[in-house]
Amino acid sequence: MAYLDHAATTPMLPEAVQAMTAQLGPVGNASSLHAAGRRARRTVEEGREALAAALGARPSEVVLTSGGTEADNLAVKGLYWARRAADPARTRVLASPVEHHAVLDAVHWLADHEGARVQWLPVDSLGRVHPEALREAVEEKPGDIALITVMWANNEIGTLQPTAELAAIAAEFGIPMHADAVQAVGQVPVDFAASNLAAMTVSGHKIGGPYGIGALLLGRQWAPTPLLHGGGQERDVRSGTLDVPAVAAFAVAARLAAGRREEFAREIGALRDALVAAVREAVPDAVLGGDPDPAGRLPANAHFSFPGCEGDSLLLLLDAQGIECSTGSACTAGVAQPSHVLLATGTDPELARGTLRFSLGHTSTRADVDAVAAAIGPAVERARGAGLS
C-alpha cells in the first residue's frame, strides 16, 4: 500500500497514541472542583500550554473545538455576528474563493441567511490572494467589513498565501482576519503571535493527533458569538465538556510537529520533488497545479491535472494498484465535480475533471514514490481510453 492522502488524514504518531490511551481510563471532568476534576484540568491546561507554545500563541488564546470545521464556523459566523452586533453597518465579508468548504459554505450561509455581502477576493492562476487586492477591497469602505478570511495554505493545490502581509493590512484597519491553517501546521512556520491574525484554525488529525479535536486560536480582544451555548467552557466562546484524552494527544502531536517541522519539510519536500519528477516523466503533458516554485507551496503537496482523463477513473485504477490518493475534492454523494479551487484559478473546467492530489506525510517513503512512478503512466493511458463521460 502506498498511502498518499495525508492531507485527508495522517496516521497518529505513536507518542500521541500513548498520550491518548494513558488518559482513557482515569475519570475526571475538567470543570469539576474535586481531585479527579483537578487532575483532568491539569492535563487539559498542560495540553493547552503545549499547543500554545507549538503555535506561537498564549494559552488563553487556545479555544478547543471538535475539529477544524467547527473552528472555521466559529471564526466566520461568530466574528460576523459579534462585529455586526457592535455595528450594524458591518455586513461585508472578504473571503478568498479557494477556501475549504468549512469556510466557503459558512460564508455562503451568512450571505443566504444573515444578510452578509460577500466580496470574493481575486486570486491569480496559482490561487494566491495579492496584498494589493486586499488593500483595495478594504480601502473601498473599511467601516462596513465584518471580517476577512483567507486560508494559510490550500488543501488541494498546496498554494501558500502571504498571510502575514494580508493580516497586517487587516490589523492596520482594525478588522479581524481569520486564516484556516489546518494544512500549514507542521509543514511551514506558523506563529500565531507574529502573524497579526485575529483567529486561526488548527486540527488534530492532520498533524498526527486524534480525530475530533481542533482549536481556534483567538486573539484576546476578539469575542465571537458562540455557536454552542452551555457550560461556558473555553472563554464562554465554546461550551462543552473537554475531551481530556484528545487534548493530551493533540498537544503531543502539535509539539512534535513543530519541533520536527524543519527536518520534516526538507525530507518530505525532496520526496515530493521526486514524485513530481516521476509523474512528469511518465506523463509529459501532466499539468502541475499550484505554485511551481517549491517555496510557494506546501512541501508535502503534489497536484496534477491529466488532460483527457476523469479523476475518478484514475482513482479507481490507482486504488486497484494499492495507491491511495485523492482527486482533491470530495462530496457527500460521492459524485466528483470540478474543484471550486481550480475553477477559481481559471483552470479549464474539462481539465479540472482529471485531477489527482498526492499528499505525503510522516510515513511516506521512496517506495511510495516508486509505486506511483510505475503505475501512473499506464493508469493515465487507460483512463484516457475511458474518456470523459
Added chain:
Amino acid sequence: MTDTTGAPSPAPRLRVLAAMSGGVDSAVAAARAVEAGHDVTGVHLALSANPQSFRTGARGCCTIEDSRDARRAADVIGIPFYVWDLAERFRQDVVEDFVAEYEAGRTPNPCLRCNEKIKFAALLDKALALGFDAVCTGHYATVVLREDGTRELHRATDMAKDQSYVLGVLDERQLAHAMFPLGDTATTKEEIRAEAERRGLAVAKKPDSHDICFIADGDTQGFLARHLGTAEGDILDEDGNKLGTHDGAYGFTVGQRKGLRIGHPAPDGKPRYVLDISPVDNTVTVGPASALDVVALRAIRPRWCGTPPTGPGTYTAQLRAHGGETPVTAEPAGGPDGDELKVAFTEPVRGVAPGQAIVLYDGTRVVGSATIAATERRAAAAAVSRG
C-alpha cells in the same frame, strides 16, 4: 466448462464492475460475484442530478440515500466503491426519450432503454475501457454459454422473478460482458432478503422499488404535464363523435380504461377503453374492449440476440414487463424505417401500445426484441391504427 481431461476447470477470475443501486438485489448479486472468486468493484450510478449551484460546490444529487446504502453494502462485502455520474447521458438517452415518446403518443419502457443505453452501453463501455471484463447487475435472467462460445439469454430459473424482458435489447456482445448472479438460482425474493440478512447487508429490509426511478413521487401524469404542458383536446368515439375532453393526449395509454372522465355512458352500457392516441390533433379515441383486439403488429429497431432469423418463425412473445406469453409468427422485413419485424398473433391480444417492446422467445431463450410501431386490429373497420 470442462478441460480435455474432463476435470472441471476453475472458473476464470474476472474483473467485475457491479452496478449497485442501493437495493437488495444488486447488493446480493455483488456479494455472490465476490464469492464466485471474481475481483469485484462496486459502482453506483448517479442518474438524476439536481440543478446545481456554486454555493454547495455543486454536490447535489437526489439519490444520496440510495448511494449511501450502496456504499454501505459495498463496505460490508469488502469491495471498492465509486459513484459515477451518468446523469447527463441518462437525461439525454432515457428521460428525454421517455418524454418524446409520450409526446408522440407512444408508451415507452424506460427500464429497457436504460439497460440498452446506460447500463450495457455507457457503463459497460467505460468499464471495458478501464480494464474490467464484465458488468454485474441484480437482474433475474440467465446467460448460457454454449459449447461454440456463443452466449444466449434465457429467462430466470424462477419465472415469477424473470426480468429477461427488460434485457431483451441486449445483443451478444453486450451479453458476453454481462453477469447476472441472481438469475440461475430458484430463489424467491424472501430468500434473497434472507441471504442479504445473513450476509450482514442492511438493505435486506429495504422496500422494493417499482416506480420509474426518475419520477420519485410515482406521478407519471404530473411529470409529463410538467414537461409537455397541458393542452385540452377531444375524446372521440370510433365514428369521430366528441364524447368529452382531456388535458393532453400524451397522458393516455392504449388499453387504458380509468380516468377518461366521459360524462355519459356508452350506448351499449359497456366500459370504454383508449383505442388510439393522436398527438397531431391532440385527440384520444375510445371504444369497446373488443376493438382493442390486436391480430398483428409492425415493430421497428429489431435487436437480435445471436444470428437474426432469415424467414418466418414461430415464437412466444412478451409485450410488457411482468406480462404473459402469447404465441406468434414473426418475420424480419425491410420497411420505411429500416429493419422491421412483422408479427402475427395466433390469438388476438389486447392492450398493445405503440412504443412498448415486444420480446420474442424460443422456449426460455430470448431471440430478440423490437419496438412496437403500429398495430392491426381485428375489426376490418379499425384496420391499422398508425404508422
